[in-house]
Amino acid sequence: METARNVMVYRNGDSFFHGRKFVVNQRQFLTFEAFLNEVTSTIHASVAVRNIYTPRQGHRVTELEELQNGCPYVAAGFERFKRLDVFRNGDLLSPPFRLLLSKSILQEWDAILGLLTEKANLHSGAVRKLCQLDGVPVSTGEELVNGEYYVAVGVEKYKNLPYFELLVPKNSGQTSPMLSWCDWNLTRSTSPPSPGKSVFEPWKQLSQLLLSLHIKFPNLKWEHLNKSISLLLGFCCESVLRLGLK
Numbered sequence: 001m002e003t004a005r006n007v008m009v010y011r012n013g014d015s016f017f018h019g020r021k022f023v024v025n026q027r028q029f030l031t032f033e034a035f036l037n038e039v040t041s042t043i044h045a046s047v048a049v050r051n052i053y054t055p056r057q058g059h060r061v062t063e064l065e066e067l068q069n070g071c072p073y074v075a076a077g078f079e080r081f082k083r084l085d086v087f088r089n090g091d092l093l094s095p096p097f098r099l100l101l102s103k104s105i106l107q108e109w110d111a112i113l114g115l116l117t118e119k120a121n122l123h124s125g126a127v128r129k130l131c132q133l134d135g136v137p138v139s140t141g142e143e144l145v146n147g148e149y150y151v152a153v154g155v156e157k158y159k160n161l162p163y164f165e166l167l168v169p170k171n172s173g174q175t176s177p178m179l180s181w182c183d184w185n186l187t188r189s190t191s192p193p194s195p196g197k198s199v200f201e202p203w204k205q206l207s208q209l210l211l212s213l214h215i216k217f218p219n220l221k222w223e224h225l226n227k228s229i230s231l232l233l234g235f236c237c238e239s240v241l242r243l244g245l246k
Contacts, residue, residue, distance in 0.1 A: 004028075005069035010055070011043050012076040012102050024067050032064050039075050047077040058083045058100055076102060082146045086130070087163040088120050089153040095167050096149065106141030116152050124154030131158050 004025040011017040020042050022028075022035070029035040040049040052061040053074045058081050061067060085096040097119050105111050116127040130138045131151045135158045138144060149164060 003069075005067055007067050007069070008072045009039055009043060009052070009075050010072060011045060012053075012074050012081075012100070017043070019072065024064060029064060032062065035064060043075060045075060045077070049075045049077065051076045053081065053100065055098070055100060058098075074100060082106060082141075082144050084144060084146075085149045086116065086120065087149065087151045087167065088122055089131075089151050089156065090159040090161065092161060092163070092166050096163070101141065101144070106144070109140060112141060120152040122152065122154045124156050126154060127152045128155055129153050129158075133164060135160055 004023050007022050007024055008019045009022060010019045020039075022039065022042070024035065029038065036049050036052070039045070039052070043049075052067075053059065053076060054061070055072055055074050061073065067073070082101045084099045084101065086099055087096045088094055099115060099119060101112065101115075105115075113127050113130070116130065117125075120127055130144075131153055132138065133149055133151065135151075137158075138150065144150075149168075151158065151163060
């Protein structure tokens with residue numbers, strides 16, 4: 001006998017919608033199409049739901065069997081997502097968060113900043129701008145590139161730190177143009193560094209250790225520790241960058 005699966009479905013691009021729970025089994029839904037129709041009705045979608053995505057990776061679900069018990073999903077029409085991974089400005093301890101933006105919300109920059117504010121939870125308050133990893137600000141949804149990394153910035157200045165090198169696992173399959181550029185300048189070498197070696201490695205190990213502690217003890221008050229160590233790491237990285245550019 002098939003085991004029922006409980007899934008939570010959210011409306012795409014609606015940060016104020018708290019989601020609806022669905023019980024998925026053959027008695028409730030014979031086909032995936034029937035499930036989509038029920039989702040459309042239950043969440044009061046403005047358009048017919050025709051796509052279900054995982055919120056973290058943005059993978060499209062096409063069969064009932066792919067729905068996992070206890071997992072959240074995002075319901076959308078025929079619009080396509082832009083998937084962004086966003087770092088918090090000056091924060092070298094918190095991993096990047098993922099943001100999925102539909103075509104409709106990409107037309108509203110203030111709405112995008114609102115979603116970033118809610119997700120980033122910056123110490124300085126609201127997100128005022130979004131920057132590329134090299135510090136160049138982005139001002140419209142059309143400029144955003146699917147699958148790229150960005151930095152959410154508040155009222156403070158953008159902090160040029162090795163976010164990607166410290167916070168993205170090596171086995172993620174992602175590469176950053178900043179890595180070879182920084183290593184080249186910091187080592188003052190005439191050729192790119194050997195694969196797998198980086199001057200950021202000790203700081204990366206420290207960052208990963210603190211993240212592990214953060215996960216293991218989620219109820220502890222880490223706000224002040226997070227801020228203090230982030231500032232320390234930021235100061236060290238900026239100092240080494242300045243030395244490398246002299």
